[in-house]
């Protein structure tokens with residue numbers, strides 16, 4: 001199957017009432033792990049690359065790997081997404097490479113660190129939407145600012161510093177015409193999200209519910225949604241790692257989100273932990289080994305296990321065969337003739 005428009009994939013998820021995991025990739029083994037999990041669970045999937053990943057792997061290597069994944073798995077709908085594009089140019093270059101979706105993260109200035117004004121965010125996001133939709137490409141925007149830093153991108157600090165204002169979310173969706181909306185509800189990127197199991201004082205699911213109530217048809221995105229399970233932390237620490245005690249986003253909170261408009265769930269840290277734990281185990285137990293395949297194979301399997309588990313928990317499992325990818329040119333026509341609605345339905349307060 002050719003790469004799928006993320007908009008199509010999310011519209012289908014909304015119809016089916018499930019969420020879709022968006023898993024970060026940097027290399028071949030991670031792409032293989034995701035595809036093996038998607039095949040095992042019969043799931044549509046979003047594969048995403050940050051700017052850091054594109055720089056690490058080089059654009060062409062990474063994109064050709066995704067094309068190989070699509071060619072080898074014709075039964076699986078795959079959307080290829082730019083995670084946290086910091087500028088119009090970053091999004092444009094991803095679109096020109098063949099990505100079917102981009103995140104224009106205008107919540108931060110182009111330095112990827114300083115929070116931007118609402119007006120700046122609207123302006124750059126709208127510009128990305130106009131360029132992308134003309135080419136049939138999906139756009140995710142962000143309103144409010146996530147906590148933490150991922151691959152050098154992020155305002156840092158706690159996820160509670162710039163929580164999304166529901167009224168602004170409505171205005172932002174109306175002014176930009178984004179296909180998917182990332183909101184800040186107290187989560188942050190990386191392993192250190194919460195110092196204890198999060199409750200409503202730090203994980204603001206009430207804000208998510210309020211936004212969904214006002215924007216019932218808008219696809220919401222949860223970033224920073226690794227669950228950072230203790231068993232994965234324990235493996236890393238058992239074999240020489242030094243992770244401090246930490247908590248992520250409980251899966252049941254994500255499932256509550258999915259029942260309330262969340263269609264895309266970003267997961268990176270859990271896979272990093274799974275791979276690192278598996279690699280540490282091999283090197284700790286058999287220090288005489290030096291063939292990278294001896295530790296990359298278990299690392300790939302450990303990531304596959306986590307991804308397959310999330311696919312089942314998010315509800316995307318079993319949905320790979322529900323639909324065929326519409327050509328991206330058809331999607332572009334849909335944006336042009338208004339059949340793909342971008343004006344959000346806004347409900348009264």
Ligand code: 13P
Pocket residue numbers: 024083084150188189190191222223224225226227266267268269270
């Ligand atoms: P985690 O660090 O929680 O996996 O979040 C990843 C993410 O949101 C990528 O944009």
